[in-house]
Structure formats: C-alpha cells, structure tokens
Amino acid sequence: MTLGVVVFPGSNCDRDVRWAAEGCLGIPTRFLWHEERDLSGLDAVVIPGGFSYGDYLRCGAIARFAPLLQEVAAFAERGGRVLGICNGFQVLTEMGLLPGALTRNQKLHFLCEPTALAVQPGRCSWLQGYSAGEVVTFPIAHGEGRYQAEPDQLRALEDNGQVVLRYRRNPNGSVGDVAGLTNAAGNVLGLMPHPERACDPATGGVDGRRLLASLLG
C-alpha cells in the first residue's frame, strides 16, 4: 500500500497529508511533483489543499492541465482511488471527475474552524470506516467552498447516493449542505473539510483517521 500526494506550486497541505498518512497511520507516502507522470506502484492518490498555481483564473483551473493530473484522470478511470481535499476538491470539479463547481463563500469570509459533518458512506470506498448517519468533526479552511450545482443535477447526485458528506450547520452557503461528493463508482472523493487535520490527537480530534485508514482495510 503506497499513497501518492500531489504537489503543485502553491500546495500547502501536502505535508499535512503525509504526516497523517505516514506519521499517524504508517502508510508509506510518496510526493508527486506536478510535472511528473509516474504513478507506478501507487494504490491511491491525494490532491491536497492549498492554492495550486496561485489559484489564478479560478481555483483549480490551471492545475487541471498539469501533466500529472492527466495521469491521475486515467488512474481514476481505471478505478484507482483518488481523494481531493479542499483545493483538491476544486481541482476534481475543474477536471470533470466530479460534477458541479466551488464558488466564493456566501458571506465572503475565509472560514477556518472545526465543522460537524454527517456521513452517508454509500459506495464511497474512502468512507467505509464510517457508519451511515454518523457525525464527525473535521476542520474547514477555505474561502471558496460554496458548492454549486443546478437543482436537477443536485437531485440526481442525491438520488444516486453521491452526496456523502453534509454540513450539519452550513457555513458557506453550499447547495444541499454539500461538503463532500463521490463519483458514481465510489473511487473518487472530493471534500472541502480537511480529514488530514483530524488525525493527530495533538491537533484536536482523530475523526479523520478512518478515512485514510480505509486504504489499509
């Protein structure tokens, strides 16, 4: 089991993910520079939080064209497990691996606080360590996390069990309280909250451990 962590210019949660996976859970982790194309030997890929390429134009818009992400798209297509956290979620929507888009928080503030989330794991392979309806606490840290999708598209996602994480108290105006989404196959998960920041008891809570530990199961 080896985890790859994408590193863009402007990523700032890459080392947090490595600490959570390798330091807290003992999952061997390799950094993947955005210009690489080599995903050999990896069982899963994390696109971490931060500001890829300065988030110029739109969050994740430039990152989508990174050579590495073309390989990640093919990896996801083959059923490889891909996790996009915060900026990584924005990148996954820009890539079209997940539907919808993430826009400016309703009240414009950058939000940085622990947030209660209701989990509905469904088919999502990343969330099999959680029970349906369980409430967990992950921190959020974003300025553009308001999930946006047309009403009929949101309904289709809900009917298909792809809305796997919802805010208990919607902080940013996301439609349908969406905090995290999975794809139809369940191998790709994108979420605005930071599970990797809820893995070390020293920094408050270990609710996020089971998400990364799903790789060991």
Place this chain on the structure above:
Amino acid sequence: MLAELHDRHRAGLPVPLTQPTLQRDGLWWRKRGGHGGDEWCHLHRDQSLGWVEAGLPRFNNPRGAQVPLFSARVLVSLRPSVLDPAGEATRAAAARLGVDGVSRLRIGKAVEVELEAADADAARQQLELLSDRLLANPVIENWTLELKDGASAGA
C-alpha cells in the same frame, strides 16, 4: 549536440542561433526566452536552414513569415442562477458612497487576448475553445467573445 557546436566553432563556421535545449520524447526542444523563459518550442531539422521552430513562427523566425494577429476580448460572467456575494458586497458599498438605486451589480472578468492564426475563422475557433475550456467554467459561468475585425501583421 554540444560537441557539434564546438566543432563548428573551432572550424570558424557560424554557430546557428536556434539550438535545441534538450531532447525529450524523441523530439528536440528549445527553451524560449521571454514570458518568464518557460515556453518550449519543438524544433525540426531543415536541410538548408538547420534547426527550425516547428509550429507558428514567432521571433527569431528563420523564414520571416508573417502570421496574422487577431485581437479579442472574452467577457466572463457568473450565470444568473449563481450567487455573487462579491457583487452584493460591492453593491452595498455603492450605497455607502452615496450612489443610490443600484438594483443589480454582478462581477465578471474581461480577458484580452491576442492570437496568431491563419485567418479569422481559425482565430474564432481557437478562441471559442479557449473560452469554453479554460477562461470560463460553463458550470457556473457564461462567456461572450468579441473578435475585432481585421488582423494586424504579427511577427
């Protein structure tokens, strides 16, 4: 590659300006100056001209060909169904400035583009692709393209 250059230099022959910087994927590439120095151009070997930049010629063009240059402006706006909190905040500030009666204020962006293309149709096609796939995210944004009439001569 460098050995070949040194041989030319020692033999008193001119050393051509366009030289590959590295070989990758079986092709020769040259790192181009300007624009932060991060642009790469694929080179091919011409019997009489030596190394030539493939694709559209730009500066340092061995053939000196002229390529029409088109100017365009792409306007990107949030789709009407998408909330624009930054626009709302600006509208509130308008009232504080003393400008009353602003009933709607939404913020988009204008992107000015100059593009080399064979003709106006080709330019439009490229700009539409650019607008739809990069400048705007059609999930949340609409775009309109203003392509100025007539091309000026590019380099």
